[in-house]
Amino acid sequence: MSQPPESPKVSLFVTCVVDQFYPEIGESTVRVLRRLGVDVDFPSAQTCCGQPAFNSGFWSEAIPLARGFLKTFAGDRYIVAPSGSCASMVRVFYEELLHDEPDLLEKARAVAPRVFEFSEFVVDVLGVTDLSSFVGQTGDTSDRNVTYHEGCHLRRELGVTTQPTALIEGLPGVQLTEMEQVDVCCGFGGTFAVKFSDISTAMLQDKIEYVQATGADTVVSCDATCLMQIGGGLELNGVDVRPVHLAQLIDERIGIESGISRAQPR
Amino acid sequence: MRPDTKNFKRGAAKALGNERIQANLLGLYNGFDRARLAAADGTPDWELMREQARAIKAHTIDNLDYYLELAASNVEKAGGTVFFAKDADAAAGYVTDLALARGVKLVIKGKSMVSEEMSLNERLTDAGIEPVETDLGEYIIQLAGETPYHIIAPAIHKSREEVTDLFEAKLNSPRYEEITELAAEARRQLRDKFIRADMGITGANFIVAETGTVALVTNEGNGRMCTSMPRIHVAITGMEKIIPSMDDLGIFLRLLIRSATGQRISSYVTTVTGPRHADDEDGPDEFHLVIVDNGRSRLLADPELRESLYCIRCGACLNACPVYRKVGGHAYGWVYPGPIGAIVTPVMTNLADAKDLPFASSLCGACREACPVKINIPRMLLHLRKEVTEGRKYPTERNRSVLEALAMRLWRLSLSSPAALSIANSVARVLQKPLLRKGRIRWLPPPLSGWTPSRTFPAFVRPFRQRWRG
Ligand code: SF4
Numbered sequence A: 001m002s003q004p005p006e007s008p009k010v011s012l013f014v015t016c017v018v019d020q021f022y023p024e025i026g027e028s029t030v031r032v033l034r035r036l037g038v039d040v041d042f043p044s045a046q047t048c049c050g051q052p053a054f055n056s057g058f059w060s061e062a063i064p065l066a067r068g069f070l071k072t073f074a075g076d077r078y079i080v081a082p083s084g085s086c087a088s089m090v091r092v093f094y095e096e097l098l099h100d101e102p103d104l105l106e107k108a109r110a111v112a113p114r115v116f117e118f119s120e121f122v123v124d125v126l127g128v129t130d131l132s133s134f135v136g137q138t139g140d141t142s143d144r145n146v147t148y149h150e151g152c153h154l155r156r157e158l159g160v161t162t163q164p165t166a167l168i169e170g171l172p173g174v175q176l177t178e179m180e181q182v183d184v185c186c187g188f189g190g191t192f193a194v195k196f197s198d199i200s201t202a203m204l205q206d207k208i209e210y211v212q213a214t215g216a217d218t219v220v221s222c223d224a225t226c227l228m229q230i231g232g233g234l235e236l237n238g239v240d241v242r243p244v245h246l247a248q249l250i251d252e253r254i255g256i257e258s259g260i261s262r263a264q265p266r
Numbered sequence B: 001m002r003p004d005t006k007n008f009k010r011g012a013a014k015a016l017g018n019e020r021i022q023a024n025l026l027g028l029y030n031g032f033d034r035a036r037l038a039a040a041d042g043t044p045d046w047e048l049m050r051e052q053a054r055a056i057k058a059h060t061i062d063n064l065d066y067y068l069e070l071a072a073s074n075v076e077k078a079g080g081t082v083f084f085a086k087d088a089d090a091a092a093g094y095v096t097d098l099a100l101a102r103g104v105k106l107v108i109k110g111k112s113m114v115s116e117e118m119s120l121n122e123r124l125t126d127a128g129i130e131p132v133e134t135d136l137g138e139y140i141i142q143l144a145g146e147t148p149y150h151i152i153a154p155a156i157h158k159s160r161e162e163v164t165d166l167f168e169a170k171l172n173s174p175r176y177e178e179i180t181e182l183a184a185e186a187r188r189q190l191r192d193k194f195i196r197a198d199m200g201i202t203g204a205n206f207i208v209a210e211t212g213t214v215a216l217v218t219n220e221g222n223g224r225m226c227t228s229m230p231r232i233h234v235a236i237t238g239m240e241k242i243i244p245s246m247d248d249l250g251i252f253l254r255l256l257i258r259s260a261t262g263q264r265i266s267s268y269v270t271t272v273t274g275p276r277h278a279d280d281e282d283g284p285d286e287f288h289l290v291i292v293d294n295g296r297s298r299l300l301a302d303p304e305l306r307e308s309l310y311c312i313r314c315g316a317c318l319n320a321c322p323v324y325r326k327v328g329g330h331a332y333g334w335v336y337p338g339p340i341g342a343i344v345t346p347v348m349t350n351l352a353d354a355k356d357l358p359f360a361s362s363l364c365g366a367c368r369e370a371c372p373v374k375i376n377i378p379r380m381l382l383h384l385r386k387e388v389t390e391g392r393k394y395p396t397e398r399n400r401s402v403l404e405a406l407a408m409r410l411w412r413l414s415l416s417s418p419a420a421l422s423i424a425n426s427v428a429r430v431l432q433k434p435l436l437r438k439g440r441i442r443w444l445p446p447p448l449s450g451w452t453p454s455r456t457f458p459a460f461v462r463p464f465r466q467r468w469r470g
Helices: A016-021 A023-035 A051-055 A059-072 A084-097 A102-114 A118-125 A152-156 A163-169 A197-213 A224-236 A246-254 B008-016 B019-041 B046-062 B064-077 B088-101 B113-117 B120-126 B136-144 B160-171 B179-196 B222-228 B246-261 B296-301 B306-310 B316-320 B338-348 B366-370 B377-389 B402-414 B418-431
Strands: A009-012 A039-041 A078-081 A115-117 A144-148 A174-176 A218-221 A242-245 B081-085 B106-109 B130-133 B199-202 B206-208 B213-218 B232-238 B268-272 B286-292
Touching (some): A009 A023, A023 A118, A023 A242, A023 A246, A051 A059, A059 A084, A059 B402, A102 A115, A144 A163, B019 B246, B019 B316, B046 B064, B046 B306, B064 B286, B106 B179, B106 B222, B113 B120, B113 B232, B120 B130, B130 B136, B136 B160, B199 B222, B206 B246, B213 B222, B213 B246, B222 B232, B296 B306, B296 B338, B306 B338
Parallel strands (some): A144 A218, A218 A242, B106 B130
């Protein structure tokens, strides 16, 4: 990307999972972006990008949702999602899904370059990696030992590998310890997690083991769905490691407003 | 090999319940997969080579008819015979008939996955001919009466103790403690076979069209014995193994060997062009090349799946795959397991039976990242999934579950507008009440019941859209 404009304009693509289960991740995303000088709006017609249907082979159910997305997010604002997976659905997979829908495909191609995952947007578009100057009086200053779980679509579809850890390392008081097999899937995979529950669980058990082995008190990810998987496993196994989204971790450190719910995703 | 693709879940459960297999599979990550990464790291222009190899493959597969003819005519010019086999049965028939016609009693075999497609050992045995596998892993598998677990490490699921037991039971050998002793025993057993065999059968890692040359990559030297000692050499290969010229071979050898084992070069690279020539010191009197289709034309004809024919069978996607590393090779139910198997098996056998395979993936993309020819496996899995639920291409009828289709429709309708979503949210928040324990869901009904045995599930809450105030 070239030079960012004075006050970048962003439409938040909150994603259905964050909307319904983890609204606090959406709130943190908005607060952090605003603190970084971004003009954020929320196109209220948005629902879901269609990924669950697309991944399950029900392309005919996914296409109407894609159509809705493309209509909602027409225009020229950046589109930022607190999810590598949902961002890659729009940026990468609409190309497949809409292959035989020339009109929609054209729209998808126009939208794709404006779509960013949260950490990618902050680092690559805003050009911010060192967040220490944004950390405020009301922020959490306690020492934290965190480990980062790399989301698969974030890494391999969007090619976002260094941005999240750069942001984490730029946070005062936060110590980052890399886990073993950091780039290996947590086993979520959408309906895979229930259709092949045994396999998904075995992958999750490994992930939990590697998270624990770091001694971290917090596991950070850029995808709510990874946190749903890892957090759900941590809770059932009684492991005292807090799953948080990167936007939440930053939000807590920056501490812009007090008294706002910061319920953790599990 | 008769496909048994319907029982993926059962096979997976079996492997998941076996601690030793789990440990061996984990070893693939720490062993082969890390070795591959280190080898790639140490190779200048690795990414460029991948791109180039992919371009060569794309060109060759797009012009496969031309290159197959060129290869065949050059093999014939070098004094060899070429047989194009429409399917596995025709290929096995050709080899068996040839062996019978030449009075062959004993066949030594190098590693060949295509011969597994053909159930060649069974066919030869039925005809009264003894086939002996000479690759150590394959030898173990043959003794055990099993099928390969991995395309380059067929006996990866077996422990040293199991091989000791097997050798004791089948060969009457002492109880060896060391792997080197076991290998030495196999070598002793095989030496006599090498000397007595009338026919050597190998696969082919590559066929060079321009020269009619077969290239073989091995670490044990058995491939070279099979191609040079018996009086007849038969190379069997899938039709996608063609590359245009000797110039291309270098890049493919570099990519294949590094991706397979992390070695910079295998112990042996053998190239064979026709039978023994007048000025050769050794070599077979006869050379036959069997080029097998067996469903590959269907992959070729499908623009979405064609790139699966770029595969050089290095096994890197298996080692990189977190699902393969849990379920192992036998669960996939046919010759090719893992990510590439999940693409080619349903098309080469039958998608209706193998419909679990494309779904048994979290779409993490580790396979594509590992693949030396950058085959986009997740993209093809998505297309096959669509074929299962909506398609008409491979199965004659759709294979979607009615319940799932209904659930998908309801789910989509609930997302058709913000108003619908608000209603769905309110309904869900009422329905979930009896399931909530401390704000978390600990039990879910089918079809989501698979979630809760190992994970809690978050509750629906007042959604972001209602909290947003601009
Ligand atoms: S698909 Fe790629 S990684 Fe997998 S075996 Fe084939 S060449 Fe190797």
